[in-house]
Amino acid sequence: MKEEREREASEASAMKKRQRLKAKKPDFKRQESWRYKRVKESWRKPRGIDSKMRKKVKGWPKVPNVGYRTPKEARGLHPSGYREVLVRNPDEVRKVDPETEAIRIAHQVGARKRVEISTVAEEMNIHILNPRRAPELEEEFEELTELGEEEAEEASE
Template sequence: MEHKRLLKVRRRQKARKPEFRRYCWNKKLRLRNKSWRRPRGLFNKLRKRYGGKWSGRIPVNVGFGSPKAVRGLHPSGYEEVLVYNPADLEKIDKERQAVRIASCVGMKKRLAIEDKAKELGIKVLNPSG
């Protein structure tokens, strides 16, 4: 019950969280899809948090994290486990964990994994078809 509440809290927090883009991401193509890095320049306005178009921008801060109990979980509330073959399903706890079939797995083995998961009652996060 507590996990469901915290997942709702996380969803609400993520909706309000700004998109943290790297400094000067709009000027350099190579920075477009890069993750946040803290500006370290001596006169950098974003680091100093004042002036110009950077005055309204919010740098990454401690308060934007999700609740610790649900951090890293799938939105459905399960912990994701990557699976490569049907034998890997034996180690899965179906109450807490869900399966994601690796992208390198072919169709024949994928279908075998899905059949065995259905048999064991394990949720597959990326089923075929």
């Protein structure tokens, strides 16, 4: 129990430290991207013989290095402090630890299963990272089931 509290405290302090470090971290831009429109800003390592960025000349943009890395305890955590777990069905939700993990519902999950997943998550007090308009989905789900029942009745007649 004591070890768990210590781990949570260290994670919380690591999250705060990560926020401070991210605020200080510069945006790493590709060399000369500010000069030429055809050169995109996405990072590429400078490799030229006379490259000022590669040589780390004063006044030139910073180059990524290991010193900008976030604390080990905070790595892989969502900004909310939970570990992300990708979920595709309600059974996977039941395996999640509500204390340390939050769920992200997979993109390919449809309206019906999304509603089922969200109800199971609410029962277990699990945080959903992408809760996509749940009330509207429930209404849509109810309409679909009503239409399905009507079609089934017509088919049986």
